[in-house]
Amino acid sequence: MSSDNQWSADEDEGQLSRLIRKSRDSPFVPVGIAGFMTVVSYGLYKLKYRRYQKMSIHLIHMRVAAQGFVVGAVTLGVLYSMYKDYIRPRFFNVSKK
Numbered sequence: 001m002s003s004d005n006q007w008s009a010d011e012d013e014g015q016l017s018r019l020i021r022k023s024r025d026s027p028f029v030p031v032g033i034a035g036f037m038t039v040v041s042y043g044l045y046k047l048k049y050r051r052y053q054k055m056s057i058h059l060i061h062m063r064v065a066a067q068g069f070v071v072g073a074v075t076l077g078v079l080y081s082m083y084k085d086y087i088r089p090r091f092f093n094v095s096k097k
Helices: 015-025 028-047 055-092
Strands: none
Touching: 015 028, 028 055
16 A cells, blocks of 8 residues: 555544645535535524424425535535646646645
8 A cells, every 4th residue: 555645544643633634635625514514503593493384394405505505615626626737737837736
């Protein structure tokens, strides 16, 4: 096994340092996680005041909102990665790191 694999965990690396390192590699993943948690928190808050709406409909709406936020964040991350890898070097002559 290669020791330069970026996805292998070091033995002395903690969970927080691993999350910070991976957040630098793909910055939109923490945004997606934060958005998901925000939508879930909002849904739990609004659960008390849903009035005449059925529980199943409320849960479906919250699930779709949370998934939509995560998919949007992942899509933005992919577009940013494509820009960084292909468009910026081609038009601005920036070397890859």
